[in-house]
Amino acid sequence: MKLKALNFFSERCRWARPSEIRELLKLTYHPNVISFMTGLPNQSTFPYKETEEIALEMLEECPEIVLQYGTTEGVNALREEVLKISKKDGIDADVNMVIITSGLQQSLDLISKAFLNPHDKVLVENPTYSARLEAFHAFQANIDGIPIDQGGLQVEFLEEYLKSITSKKELPKFIFVIPTFQNPTGVSMSERRRKKLIDLAHEFNFLIVEDDTYSKLRYDGEPIKPIKAYDKEGRCICIGSFSKILAPGFRLSWTIAHPDVIKKLAITKQSSDLCTSAFNQEIVLRMIRKGYLDKQIEHARKVYKNKRDILIKAMDQYFPEGVTWNRVMGSIFCWVSIPKPANTLEMLQIAMREKVAYMPGHVFYLQDGQENTLRLNFTAPDNDEIVEGIQRLARVIQKEMSKPILRNDLIVGV
Amino acid sequence: MKLKALNFFSERCRWARPSEIRELLKLTYHPNVISFMTGLPNQSTFPYKETEEIALEMLEECPEIVLQYGTTEGVNALREEVLKISKKDGIDADVNMVIITSGLQQSLDLISKAFLNPHDKVLVENPTYSARLEAFHAFQANIDGIPIDQGGLQVEFLEEYLKSITSKKELPKFIFVIPTFQNPTGVSMSERRRKKLIDLAHEFNFLIVEDDTYSKLRYDGEPIKPIKAYDKEGRCICIGSFSKILAPGFRLSWTIAHPDVIKKLAITKQSSDLCTSAFNQEIVLRMIRKGYLDKQIEHARKVYKNKRDILIKAMDQYFPEGVTWNRVMGSIFCWVSIPKPANTLEMLQIAMREKVAYMPGHVFYLQDGQENTLRLNFTAPDNDEIVEGIQRLARVIQKEMSKPILRNDLIVGV
Structure with a gap:
């Protein structure tokens, strides 16, 4: 007889599943994929x-x-x-x-x-x-x-x-x-x-x-x-x-x-x-x-500011009209909105074929309904990866935006 | 107005107090005290x-x-x-x-x-x-x-x-x-x-x-x-x-x-x-x-076996008749019993005056009633500290054993 472990778990943990973020990260890990998905600092800055x-x-x-x-x-x-x-x-x-x-x-x-x-x-x-x-x-x-x-x-x-x-x-x-x-x-x-x-x-x-x-x-x-x-x-x-x-x-x-x-x-x-x-x-x-530590912070600031600038410039240059983002003044992420009814979770499958990954925005919301957002990390990728990655992502977004409006979620309402 | 933090704590932690072991450790920490109290490995063995x-x-x-x-x-x-x-x-x-x-x-x-x-x-x-x-x-x-x-x-x-x-x-x-x-x-x-x-x-x-x-x-x-x-x-x-x-x-x-x-x-x-x-x-x-790691285990075994032997020999030589202990075959502790009605928590005050510390046994019991036991760690002290410490402890135990039987806990029963 094998243990039925489930019978032993506490109420607080019985429901617990691996986080969606973690599962998505696993799914998209591939050496040829340029990933804006993680929350990792850049390893080249490590002291x-x-x-x-x-x-x-x-x-x-x-x-x-x-x-x-x-x-x-x-x-x-x-x-x-x-x-x-x-x-x-x-x-x-x-x-x-x-x-x-x-x-x-x-x-x-x-x-x-x-x-x-x-x-x-x-x-x-x-x-x-x-x-x-x-x-x-x-x-x-x-x-x-x-x-x-x-x-x-x-x-x-x-x-x-x-x-x-x-x-x-x-x-x-x-x-x-x-x-x-x-x-x-x-x-x-x-x-x-x-x-x-x-x-x-x-x-x-x-x-x-x-x-x-x-x-x-x-x-x-x-x-x-x-x-x-x-x-x-x-x-x-x-x-x-x-x-x-x-x-x-x-x-x-x-x-x-x-x-x-x-x-x-x-x-x-x-x-x-x-x-x-x-x-x-x-x-x-x-x-x-x-x-x-102070030197390290100075160094990281310089490296990351440059990456932020490269990212913003690339998005300016390549993203289709209608896509919006904030020019973040700090941290390691940028937040992007695509005109509705884009669905960034579904779009991730196309992105993976184009070998680029990002974090779909819905994972950060308590309720459904913001499927047109995504988060880009700009500290982990190399500088030229950022440019190449944004070009790939621009193509993916273009495809998503040119999809016919007839979508599953609308069909449900018919 | 200052925060009344207590009002916010969860049921599970409201009761929580610092562990008695930790408080006793703090109480007895003094550079001149030979301590058998901790559960520390010997720092000289660290790789x-x-x-x-x-x-x-x-x-x-x-x-x-x-x-x-x-x-x-x-x-x-x-x-x-x-x-x-x-x-x-x-x-x-x-x-x-x-x-x-x-x-x-x-x-x-x-x-x-x-x-x-x-x-x-x-x-x-x-x-x-x-x-x-x-x-x-x-x-x-x-x-x-x-x-x-x-x-x-x-x-x-x-x-x-x-x-x-x-x-x-x-x-x-x-x-x-x-x-x-x-x-x-x-x-x-x-x-x-x-x-x-x-x-x-x-x-x-x-x-x-x-x-x-x-x-x-x-x-x-x-x-x-x-x-x-x-x-x-x-x-x-x-x-x-x-x-x-x-x-x-x-x-x-x-x-x-x-x-x-x-x-x-x-x-x-x-x-x-x-x-x-x-x-x-x-x-x-x-x-x-x-x-x-294997070498380290071999080394620790050798050092600790020797310390165990020194401890046992010193107890054989100095502890009063009636005191018993186990000849431990491993680990870092030895367990000692003093004839009842010894109270090793009270005795710790005398021990501190003699500049020796041990862990009173009652802290390890779920109920009261084993106040005559104590735990000795033999890995943290140096070899000559072990001998000197056991001599000191022997004097403390001797005093405890020669105390008149008329004790507080008995008086309560009168």
């Missing part, structure tokens, strides 16, 4: 020489520390460095307000574990980076989306939404936002809206979980302070990551929050994985202290 | 030269892989190597039955997340390594203990326990066991009992979660196959770790289970932390391929 230097140095100087267990909250000196980075962004905090985690996703997992009862309400931007939502789904949250526009989260819509709630149980536990260079759309929330969001969190008594992954990768325009910088009550939990500004392979992020929250996240982390790799933390600590 | 060599090599050869995101299940080549290691232990598996996790605790977290509904029954050995139980507590398990003796888990007791259950809901989802060199007691489950446990799991339809941390650190006696080696149905989830046989700083463990279970653990891990550090996985992969 491998600096990592070599630091690895040798620390293994000579303190092998007994970097190869041993560490404390759950993270290496203290690294927490102190995180404070300095955050101070430049306008965040005033002390070391009891910082925890180091094994990547941003772990921070969301710990937050979900520490805060979410089954059926608790979580709000997110719609569209949003849906892979993040799996952390909330895994703790059986009810997720609702708040629309965004060119100024980011529509806080007036949010206010109406909150006012329309009649039962206290329906109020959100927290809202998850990516206020700067939102994934997938690239838009940023204005300062006014950030302050308004804080006010609403106060008035309706919920928390804000701020994903600040991309703010350091700004190519144009003036920086906007993170929401956490305006937070007087300790309602905002701000998460930053070394993955996009240094290298994902170290799996290191940080979370800044109210000391009571950090204390609880530390207890939660202890039950989850005891501690984050001391080895990796020491590497990143030394990267910062030696000024390599 | 730091080998790590240097490998770090350089891989950063030259494949920086784009080791610094990038990896797959959720882990580096395939490392999963293959884990299969080879397990095959030597009698476990037949294929690569779909292996997942790499960020330490053994994460594996337990994922298992709990994937399997436990609130109030599900989990069985454990009593006493057991209580820090592990936090993974189950965090998912609101009801935990029951099954006693152990010199032959490990008392399977006859378990059988009676299972037979006495009248409601299907009360049957365990799984039993968590450390069958070889159990922590804290050091005892190993006999082959007969391992087979009997599998039979009971089949008969009463539960899973077995096997923590195989210590089996490679055997100093005497013949190896016993892990429970997983006898598992025909895929009921056993076997977890191994590189922390004690290589270095904890890499945070790397592996889990072998039924392919359906591994698939679900991977989905669960994706929501928890996306993937384990590719950087650390590549280091350990190369450690194995270059034969450094």
Whole structure:
């Protein structure tokens, strides 16, 4: 007799399926395909020489520390460095307000574990980076989306939404936002809206979980302070990551929050994985202290700004009329809309024949209905791949746009 | 107004407190104290030269892989190597039955997340390594203990326990066991009992979660196959770790289970932390391929066997009559009993004055009543510290044993 594993799974995980993003990535992986699909930083920017230097140095100087267990909250000196980075962004905090985690996703997992009862309400931007939502789904949250526009989260819509709630149980536990260079759309929330969001969190008594992954990768325009910088009550939990500004392979992020929250996240982390790799933390600590992180960010900015420019220029040149996109001022993605009734999921099959891949926009929406959008990553491909890839994609879009309007979804309505 | 964080925490985490073990460790940390308290491998055994060599090599050869995101299940080549290691232990598996996790605790977290509904029954050995139980507590398990003796888990007791259950809901989802060199007691489950446990799991339809941390650190006696080696149905989830046989700083463990279970653990891990550090996985992969892991295990065995011998000899020589301990055949701990009514938690205060620390045994029990036991780690202290520490501890025990019998807990009964 073989095990019927399904009979044993918990309610929270019985429903869980591999994410659509992940499955699409697998489907389109092929060496000859130019892929705008991933969320990968460019490997040519990785500081491998600096990592070599630091690895040798620390293994000579303190092998007994970097190869041993560490404390759950993270290496203290690294927490102190995180404070300095955050101070430049306008965040005033002390070391009891910082925890180091094994990547941003772990921070969301710990937050979900520490805060979410089954059926608790979580709000997110719609569209949003849906892979993040799996952390909330895994703790059986009810997720609702708040629309965004060119100024980011529509806080007036949010206010109406909150006012329309009649039962206290329906109020959100927290809202998850990516206020700067939102994934997938690239838009940023204005300062006014950030302050308004804080006010609403106060008035309706919920928390804000701020994903600040991309703010350091700004190519144009003036920086906007993170929401956490305006937070007087300790309602905002701000998460930053070394993955996009240094290298994902170290799996290191940080979370800044109210000391009571950090204390609880530390207890939660202890039950989850005891501690984050001391080895990796020491590497990143030394990267910062030696000024390599700042240099690395400068370098990545330069490389990525150039790629962004190449992408925009190629789209200008090759994309058919009617296709629109935003000239993103930072981050690693660009968001494209094709005149309706384009269907970018179906179009992916044609794209694969043309050997080009992108992420269909619908995977980022909580509901159906935005099948004409797609997300392009411009950091992973080489510069000439970007141009060639956009030419291929232009042909694919052209075909899609010249398809007869008689489509399955319309036929249903006949 | 400041945030009242408590109002936001989930039911599952509201109760959570820092573990007693962790608090005791903090309390007794002092440079002049000889500590038998931790569960640390000896830092002098860490393969730091080998790590240097490998770090350089891989950063030259494949920086784009080791610094990038990896797959959720882990580096395939490392999963293959884990299969080879397990095959030597009698476990037949294929690569779909292996997942790499960020330490053994994460594996337990994922298992709990994937399997436990609130109030599900989990069985454990009593006493057991209580820090592990936090993974189950965090998912609101009801935990029951099954006693152990010199032959490990008392399977006859378990059988009676299972037979006495009248409601299907009360049957365990799984039993968590450390069958070889159990922590804290050091005892190993006999082959007969391992087979009997599998039979009971089949008969009463539960899973077995096997923590195989210590089996490679055997100093005497013949190896016993892990429970997983006898598992025909895929009921056993076997977890191994590189922390004690290589270095904890890499945070790397592996889990072998039924392919359906591994698939679900991977989905669960994706929501928890996306993937384990590719950087650390590549280091350990190369450690194995270059034969450094085998050498490292050989080296640790030799160093630790010697420390075990020094400890036993010192206890023979200095401990007062009536104190008993087991001559552990492996692992990193020794379990000591002092004649009742000794109270090793109270005694710790005297011990701290004598500048010696140990782990009071009661922290490993699910119920009160074994206050006369303590656990000694013999791998972290230096050899001469072991002798000096046991001399100090002998004086402490002597004092405790010569205390008048009129004790608080007896007075209460007057």
